[in-house]
Amino acid sequence: MTIDDLVGRSLTEMTDGLRPQPDPYGRVRARFQRSRRRRRAAVGLCAAAALSVTGATVIGPSRGGDLSATEPEPGWQSMLRWAERLAESPPRGAVGADSVFVADLADRIAERQRAGGYRVKAPVRHIKVLFVDDVGPRRIALVAFALAQPDTSTQWPNAHAWLVAPRGASAAALVATSSHQTGDGLEPLMSITVPSEGVEPVEPISIAIAPTGCEFASAPLPEATAWQPEPTGSYIVRTQQTQRPEWWQVTCDGVVRASQPAPGSLVSGPLTDAQLDQAVGSVRGTFDRELSRAAIADMAGGNGYAIKALPQVIWNGRTVGTEADLNGPFDGRAVVSAAPAVRGGWLGEVKIVYDRPDGGGATGTGQSFTTDTDPTDPSSVLAVRLGQDTSTVLVVTPADAATLRVLDPDGETVAEAPVRDAGVVMTVAQPAGVTIEALDAGGAVIGRGGVAEQGGRIGSVDRWGER
Structure with missing residues (x-):
C-alpha cells in the first residue's frame, strides 16, 4: 500500500483475513480505477517498505475488478488521449534534463524488457523516460512502454514501470539493481509512494506526474481550498521534510482535471x-x-x-x-x-x-x-x-x-x-x-x-x- 500502511500496524493481526465491504476511500483509493479498464499491478514488494503506484488516484491501488464492459467508450477514449499526451511528454526532473543519461537508461530498459526483465510481454515500439531524478536518498524513474498494438486483454496502448535505486545510481545500476513495479497501463496521472525494499534510509517520498503543459497546485488542510501553484509545474514531489496534510490539484488547458487528497495520514506511526x-x-x-x-x-x-x-x-x-x-x-x-x-x-x-x-x-x-x-x-x-x-x-x-x-x-x-x-x-x-x-x-x-x-x-x- 502507501505510507498509510505505517499507521495501521496495530490493526494487522486483528483484521487478518477480513471480508471486505465496499468503502469510499476504498475509499478515494479505488474510485478512478473502478471507472476505468482493468490495470493489473505486479507488486512483489513487502508491506512496510512498499512501492505504491496508482494512476489518476494518487492515494493507492484499487481493489476493484475488471469493469471494462461498463466503461463508456467516449470517456475511455478521452482518458486515453490524455494518457497518450503523458506518454509523449518530455522527461521531467533534474536528471531527466540529461539527454545522454536518459538515452542510456531507455536503451538499457529496452534491452532488459526484451530479455523478459519486466512484465511487459507484448512487442514494444519504443521506451519513453517520463521522469528521472534524485529525491532524498533515492533515484526514481518513470518509464512508458509504447506497445506495437494495444494489449488484447486490457486495450491499454502503453504500459509503465517505476524504478527506484539509491541516490546517484547510474543508468546501468538503476536498471540492474532497482526495485521496480510494472503496470499494464499508463493513465493520465501517475504517482508513486515509497520507501522501497532494500533502500536505506527509509524515508517517505511521494511523486505524481501529469502530462506536459498541466500544472499542479496544492492546498493545506483543514479546508484544502487555498490553492498554490507548485514550482515544478507538471509534477509534484514530497519528501519527509515537505510532506504535509494537503490536497493536490491538476489543471490542464484551463480545466481542473484532477483534485484529490495527497498521500499520507493524520496519524503517523502507532496511535498514541x-x-x-x-x-x-x-x-x-x-x-x-x-x-x-x-x-x-x-x-x-x-x-x-x-x-x-x-x-x-x-x-x-x-x-x-x-x-x-x-x-x-x-x-x-x-x-x-x-x-x-x-x-x-x-x-x-x-x-x-x-x-x-x-x-x-x-x-x-x-x-x-x-x-x-x-x-x-x-x-x-x-x-x-x-x-x-x-x-x-x-x-x-x-x-x-x-x-x-x-x-x-x-x-x-x-x-x-x-x-x-x-x-x-x-x-x-x-x-x-x-x-x-x-x-x-x-x-x-x-x-x-x-x-x-x-x-x-x-x-x-x-x-x-x-x-
Missing part, C-alpha cells in the same frame, strides 16, 4: 494513548479500548487526507442476531467511528471482529458510510446497513434512549425495538427513506435520523474522461 483518549471522549456503548485503538488507526490510515481531524469513536458494542449474507452473519465485537470530511459531511466506518470466522475464512469486516449530520453529537441517531445483501441495520442512539421506532416515508411505524447500551441491531426491509426515532423511557423523542449512505463520497475530481 493521548490520541486515543482524544478519540474516545464521548464514546457510547461498552468501551473496548484496544479494539477502538485499532479501528481509529485503520480509519485514519485508510482515509488519509480525505478527513480533516482525528476520527472519533462513536460506539462500541456487540452485533448479535444479524442477517447472514453469502458468507455468514455479522455477529461480533463492533466499533463505529467517524471523522469530518474535507469536502463536507462525515466519513465513517463500522468495524466488526467476528465471533467466529465466516464461511470464507474471514475473521472480520468493515463497512464504510457517509452522512451529512454529525454522528459525534451525543443526541444523534446513526443507522448503518451491514453489508449490501442484508436488511440488518446497526443503530447507535443517544445514551439515555430506551426504545427505537422506524417510520416509513408516510410517517407510519413499521418497526420497533428496545435499546441497550445505546445500540440496536434490527431488520429494516426498505432502509431507503425511513426515519428512525430514539425515545426515552417516558416516550419522548430525543433523537432522529435516517440510514447513512453506504460507501462514501469525498469530493474528489476526476475529469480525465471528459472532453
Whole structure:
C-alpha cells in the first residue's frame, strides 16, 4: 500500500483475513480505477517498505475488478488521449534534463524488457523516460512502454514501470539493481509512494506526474481550498521534510482535471494513548479500548487526507442476531467511528471482529458510510446497513434512549425495538427513506435520523474522461 500502511500496524493481526465491504476511500483509493479498464499491478514488494503506484488516484491501488464492459467508450477514449499526451511528454526532473543519461537508461530498459526483465510481454515500439531524478536518498524513474498494438486483454496502448535505486545510481545500476513495479497501463496521472525494499534510509517520498503543459497546485488542510501553484509545474514531489496534510490539484488547458487528497495520514506511526483518549471522549456503548485503538488507526490510515481531524469513536458494542449474507452473519465485537470530511459531511466506518470466522475464512469486516449530520453529537441517531445483501441495520442512539421506532416515508411505524447500551441491531426491509426515532423511557423523542449512505463520497475530481 502507501505510507498509510505505517499507521495501521496495530490493526494487522486483528483484521487478518477480513471480508471486505465496499468503502469510499476504498475509499478515494479505488474510485478512478473502478471507472476505468482493468490495470493489473505486479507488486512483489513487502508491506512496510512498499512501492505504491496508482494512476489518476494518487492515494493507492484499487481493489476493484475488471469493469471494462461498463466503461463508456467516449470517456475511455478521452482518458486515453490524455494518457497518450503523458506518454509523449518530455522527461521531467533534474536528471531527466540529461539527454545522454536518459538515452542510456531507455536503451538499457529496452534491452532488459526484451530479455523478459519486466512484465511487459507484448512487442514494444519504443521506451519513453517520463521522469528521472534524485529525491532524498533515492533515484526514481518513470518509464512508458509504447506497445506495437494495444494489449488484447486490457486495450491499454502503453504500459509503465517505476524504478527506484539509491541516490546517484547510474543508468546501468538503476536498471540492474532497482526495485521496480510494472503496470499494464499508463493513465493520465501517475504517482508513486515509497520507501522501497532494500533502500536505506527509509524515508517517505511521494511523486505524481501529469502530462506536459498541466500544472499542479496544492492546498493545506483543514479546508484544502487555498490553492498554490507548485514550482515544478507538471509534477509534484514530497519528501519527509515537505510532506504535509494537503490536497493536490491538476489543471490542464484551463480545466481542473484532477483534485484529490495527497498521500499520507493524520496519524503517523502507532496511535498514541493521548490520541486515543482524544478519540474516545464521548464514546457510547461498552468501551473496548484496544479494539477502538485499532479501528481509529485503520480509519485514519485508510482515509488519509480525505478527513480533516482525528476520527472519533462513536460506539462500541456487540452485533448479535444479524442477517447472514453469502458468507455468514455479522455477529461480533463492533466499533463505529467517524471523522469530518474535507469536502463536507462525515466519513465513517463500522468495524466488526467476528465471533467466529465466516464461511470464507474471514475473521472480520468493515463497512464504510457517509452522512451529512454529525454522528459525534451525543443526541444523534446513526443507522448503518451491514453489508449490501442484508436488511440488518446497526443503530447507535443517544445514551439515555430506551426504545427505537422506524417510520416509513408516510410517517407510519413499521418497526420497533428496545435499546441497550445505546445500540440496536434490527431488520429494516426498505432502509431507503425511513426515519428512525430514539425515545426515552417516558416516550419522548430525543433523537432522529435516517440510514447513512453506504460507501462514501469525498469530493474528489476526476475529469480525465471528459472532453
